[in-house]
Amino acid sequence: MNWKMTAAGAMVAILGFAGSAAAEGALNIYNWGDYTSPEMIKKFEDKYKVKVTVTDYDSNDTALAKIRAGGHGFDIVVPSANYVPIWIKEGLLLEARPDQMSNFKNVDERWVNVPWDPGRHYTVPWQWGLSGIGVNKKVYGGDVNTSAIFLDPPKELIGKINVEPEMSDVLFATIKYLGGDWCTTDKEILKKARDTLVAAKPKWLAMDYSVTEKLPSGDYAGVYYWNGAILRSRLKNPDIVFGYPKEGYPLFMDSVAILKDAKNVENAKLFMNFIMEPENAALISSFAKYANGIKGSDQFLPADMKDAPELVIPEQFKKAGEFLATCAPEVNELYTRIWTDVNK
Structure with a gap:
């Protein structure tokens, strides 16, 4: 199917058919772990008679390396905003033109002309949020609105912290x-960053993805992690409190994209259009507890997401949040060297 057809009538007819036809076959999704709503997947499978397989990855770099290597068999990937330009530049994504799909009208205007994919020629919103602090207040009752929680942990939290990998x-x-800026090449700041992380890591317990189980259970007493997972943890254990690092915290949006070498392109396009339906976007958010960027989805969200402190950024911390820009390759190389030292 050519999604760049110029005849408007033909486009309407095709998209209308796509909304009701029972497509056969498969769809292979490569996504972050514990991030895909089983209920939403089943709804898509039932509607289109497509068998969906979801494979997890643990970081943007893991996903990028896997696809670069080839032979993966995936149709869809869900990179973060600062990585999307890399995927596009390297020719790894299909220009699927989701902006021409029938449900694109539901994308909130805020998320249409985004720096990482202006006009949305390649991607559609999946979920967005931020990285913040989660602490069990029974273990530590001090200030949680600081990155010192994991970079210079208070004695109560030493050996009990998990940091997102x-x-x-x-x-x-x-x-x-x-006190530095993102994408900095300042050698003094980078050396301090490296030394700070290397010194802090022995005071951490882990760098993994089991927060929604281990934070509420008490295995972790503090985390630097994504806000949706901390919200899920608090719903299991009301002693969990959330903090916004006043020094600065990263905002993210993950977006669905079709891979250039996808084998199930038409089913992937159906999926793109499907998740821009407000009720379906709400299923995604209801599971993972992040905002989604689709207008009209709020009315379908559970009550526990409304006014949640993990999702509603207090006014005094709004300016501390910043979307990650895509750094130059030479800067990424410097950051990767630091990260390699931290993970030794």
């Missing part, structure tokens, strides 16, 4: 904590 988010918070 995502290079950009961790380095952003560290550089901001030290």
